[in-house]
Amino acid sequence: MKKKVCVVIASRANYGRAKVLLQKIKNSKKLELQTVLAASSLLEKYGDLREILKKDKIKVNAEAFIVLEGENTLTMAKSTGIAIVELSSIFNNLKPDMVITIGDRYETIATAIAASYMNKILIHIQGGEITGSIDESVRHAITKLSHLHFASTVKSRNNIIRLGENKRNVYFSGCPSIDILSENNRKKLSHYVKKIGVGSDININNPFYLVVFHPVTTKYEKSYKQTQILINSIIRLNKQVIWLWPNVDAGSDGISKCIRINREKNKLDKFRFFKNFPVEIYNELLKSAHCLIGNSSSFIREASYLGSPSIIVGDRQLKREKSKNVGLVNFQENEIYKIVKKYEGKKFKKSRIYGDGKASARIVKILERLREINIQKSLNY
């Protein structure tokens, strides 16, 4: 009998990272895929994934609406609680043997808690990474609840082992998000950018920036101000801009509001805004952009493999492992201007620190072979 593997997808980013993995689990003769859509992945404004999964022929087994409106720390905590209430019922219905959770957000730890109290084998992808935020604390807490770990980097794997996990259960698989980067979708991109989004027209044959800027969770009041600085410097750079709306999170309201007000004042005449991208479009943007600007982890992770120039603004990704394609800068208008000028248009050597593009295949092989695992763990010191 096939072992049931339940993957909880909580956002467009989650799906981007898991797409190849999902396909490979689905095609495995020894595994049965169960997919749960949760949180912002169900919300139209952040890009409803249901349509995309339908096209990709991934069946959705359950949906969990768990995002409480308010976008503050109180509602983030409450949403975590609601997520546990909803996901536990879903696991009770689907009866998976294993649950896969990806990353470090509140839906991820909610998945981890529901699964571990219900005695499921919990599998964590992207553990062990050092980033220096509430997300990092949550990430390591998930590691301590998980039974099997697929690390994106060698250093992350070492961190997980140092966290007391049995090294037999900790694999350096590389990040599954790298697996999908070999596709070529340049034509699709050209078409997409014309048809979707709001704002100025973009010609992808001319240089454009890709901006992805998430709020820094625990300092959400500053979001507005930081966004204004970022906008000011980008206006000075005077190129086309493709800007992705932020994820639902404490602080993202400040970003949204700042963008809206600048648009009202007609300051953003070379900007085009998108609520979300299909994975293949997003990856194509990562390849094609003249410079990546913001604080998305994809500017470090995927971009390192691609060798794309990338400027990380602020401290959100400060401690993350980086390749030479990444430049760091604080929220100072002039500094941002200068560092983008320095990096834009360059092509860097491809790095494999985040994997070689075969992570999903490795993970599936290990899951297929997995025998009894002791779900009652102990520190391995």
Next chain:
Amino acid sequence: MKKKVCVVIASRANYGRAKVLLQKIKNSKKLELQTVLAASSLLEKYGDLREILKKDKIKVNAEAFIVLEGENTLTMAKSTGIAIVELSSIFNNLKPDMVITIGDRYETIATAIAASYMNKILIHIQGGEITGSIDESVRHAITKLSHLHFASTVKSRNNIIRLGENKRNVYFSGCPSIDILSENNRKKLSHYVKKIGVGSDININNPFYLVVFHPVTTKYEKSYKQTQILINSIIRLNKQVIWLWPNVDAGSDGISKCIRINREKNKLDKFRFFKNFPVEIYNELLKSAHCLIGNSSSFIREASYLGSPSIIVGDRQLKREKSKNVGLVNFQENEIYKIVKKYEGKKFKKSRIYGDGKASARIVKILERLREINIQKSLNY
């Protein structure tokens, strides 16, 4: 202005462990105590703590009813979620600067998640201990969410540091539960045992066993059978028995049922059953019992300090640090009989591995001096 310290008490055991600490926080000139009663601490059948706190002059600032009936793994997960929903509102109302959470149960991690997403300084007591169960995984996950750690043993402190916590924030305070053991309440005990409880009369001047037997969470179907074995061997030992009803947990229904059926058959003519004990009574029992039998961690922790003979049945406490007063045995009627015979009535040398009785004073002093702490932690490797 006093710093607000919110302590979440989730069970009678929690209060037992925290009583001196609560008093010392209350009496501090630099700290303001906030007390939250949650989970089984509010349920009459497990011993409603409200009366006890009133007598001890501890004000209760908020109550969180969060235990969903069902006593299975699904309701345990859901109760965790509900606890986060309730506790986050409570923290939002009370606006504490710090939140103290004790131990490793689902209410403990619920407290940790609510507090950390709401940017409170999270303080964990009893982290770093190795016990080999879902509780251990949860305990280390809480460590990864916490900002300040008060370890009960030197080894636990080392474990917390190896888990990547900054050693400046990890203290070997000893366990606060030891602090209360110097009181003498023998008269109270004599009185209490006569007045309260159901079953046979107990004369505490004659030898009696204290039995505390909790279900092993993830094997709850076996609870009934294990309880029967335990009862059989204790009947053979033919002494007075004081038996404490188990905590609310998956599996405790099996224990309750087994006890009830044996009582119906009039097999337990030297047994007296208690739903709960005031802390001072319980500690007096730990001191006075001819032998401690079961799987309570107090038989290891407090008993080691007291030097009381203690037989741990089953694997629930297998990996915990022990002193010489503890004997280990499996669920085999004859083996239990023999090992109790060997240990009962002895007095062991007092051990200080779980502290010297001054933990609460140390903790309060550190909290009083606490300055800004960075709530955005990073692995300290």
Next chain:
Amino acid sequence: MKKKVCVVIASRANYGRAKVLLQKIKNSKKLELQTVLAASSLLEKYGDLREILKKDKIKVNAEAFIVLEGENTLTMAKSTGIAIVELSSIFNNLKPDMVITIGDRYETIATAIAASYMNKILIHIQGGEITGSIDESVRHAITKLSHLHFASTVKSRNNIIRLGENKRNVYFSGCPSIDILSENNRKKLSHYVKKIGVGSDININNPFYLVVFHPVTTKYEKSYKQTQILINSIIRLNKQVIWLWPNVDAGSDGISKCIRINREKNKLDKFRFFKNFPVEIYNELLKSAHCLIGNSSSFIREASYLGSPSIIVGDRQLKREKSKNVGLVNFQENEIYKIVKKYEGKKFKKSRIYGDGKASARIVKILERLREINIQKSLNY
């Protein structure tokens, strides 16, 4: 295609009332039965229905654990909220065309709210009855949310119509609980009473009382005292007693405690206690008891059809429609004694005010024929 009819069963009493109806829906060629077990129907201590439904070959499509421990008015309100959260997911999964809800408890209104906001056709059984308690308010509120009404009495039907419902959608079907009373299970009863329960042995060939005593929700502190009065008078009556533990409800803790303390004092030497009964056993008790004593609505409803002598203590059923088999009395020891003496052992004329035993057949026929119904109702004045 068969229309999906989802029945939410929230207690053993619910199932007792719905058993024939469930069988008839299951056997209908035009309807597909969906069964949801919720609330106390899932709790072992109140009689886990899962086993009984298995024996009766009713498939359970979903389970909703929703009872928050605490047994006070706060947890009753919260349990209602949790029930809506759980049931809405269940309706979203099962996609029923119609939802049937029975009675007037908090799970009933939770079902009604979840179903009506999700645009299901809501069918209410036992609406329109006058009983004078919070349950009555809830019952009429459910009526106002429901689209189709099956009243147990002619007077109830008239009440529902006066409440502004379109009389074309309000049927006097009789109560489904009557439908099952024609079975004969005397042998089973004899067997059951010997094997199950705790306390004194009962010989059903000698006179026995059946006591079912529920707390009066909004006066729960009085429960203990009332129970003691009831016990005192029954002891004086000096016959065998079969006593059913109360439902989970605010106030039921008082009853349980009073019983336990009287048992400890060995005052209840002719009493036998049962946690629950299979429907057929319970109905056989209603037929066979020398006198019914307490405040169960079945002592009015089913007993009127059976002509069994029935003493209602207190005001819980004061306003309910009654036949001549029912005597009313307050919580006064002597009065209870006297009225039981007067009624016990008599056989009254069978009444049909609560139906003729064909309610389920009528209901199923109407559901089978049901065409489009306007789920946006308006007062029919």
Next chain:
Amino acid sequence: MKKKVCVVIASRANYGRAKVLLQKIKNSKKLELQTVLAASSLLEKYGDLREILKKDKIKVNAEAFIVLEGENTLTMAKSTGIAIVELSSIFNNLKPDMVITIGDRYETIATAIAASYMNKILIHIQGGEITGSIDESVRHAITKLSHLHFASTVKSRNNIIRLGENKRNVYFSGCPSIDILSENNRKKLSHYVKKIGVGSDININNPFYLVVFHPVTTKYEKSYKQTQILINSIIRLNKQVIWLWPNVDAGSDGISKCIRINREKNKLDKFRFFKNFPVEIYNELLKSAHCLIGNSSSFIREASYLGSPSIIVGDRQLKREKSKNVGLVNFQENEIYKIVKKYEGKKFKKSRIYGDGKASARIVKILERLREINIQKSLNY
């Protein structure tokens, strides 16, 4: 001792209707005001009321975040459940003697259920009205849970009595929303319209339409199409337009999207959009608009008292009591165009069917005098 009166405000519309009432309760010598902000009243995008209440010197005693993102029937049901969970804790903390709930939305029934299970005296404003939607069913269900009723019209009062409520507890107070209409804020309006909102400039001295268009809950897929028809006819009318974004509700996403797409296409060059209005601004708009267009109940209720021309599009308000100022029309572009042409710019005779502007004073007087009320109601037939 003052009796505590807790008012739950769930939206800007709620506050608009209750403002004078809140002031009068606050100023009463016999009543103590408690204010709870809930649901969309806390959400910035629907107009965070906290700022407004601060300015109006109304203290907020508690906040309840309860809106689950998703805007479909499932999340509406779940939000109701979450609201009950949150509000019950709030009532437990605030310990009000009475709870006031206004209107007919899911937060209103959540308030009613939490309050009635917790034995509070429940007071309902705006009961008994006939509107023909899920809201109407909910409204009457609330009536059946409420103890005291303040009806906006004579006919509503009669309906409440016919619903079986004791007429001694049912008052024709008039609607509190009328009480505030005598203020003059024309200058403020002029200032506000210039400073706030997005889109074209508006000169309030030239004719403008006020458009408020809410989705029809149970037909939410049609929302987009209906909005397009409405927009088309208004463009043809070729006047200035002030348009208020819809409330959070199933279906409002369709409206928002349609507006956004029309804006992108630059079709709305005379439109200005507002996320919310302070009460005094909104009422000034009701007075000043050349024509009111949409389906807001204020176009019937407040506008009837003001005599303002008002066109109700669609069936959302079909059954509501109307004065001569209201014209009705279906979603047909040409019909809408014609009827607006006929009504715009007229001034109708003031009607008092929804009250004389003294409702709040009446309500407060009755609450001050209120003695013991039996919270266990029974049908008064």
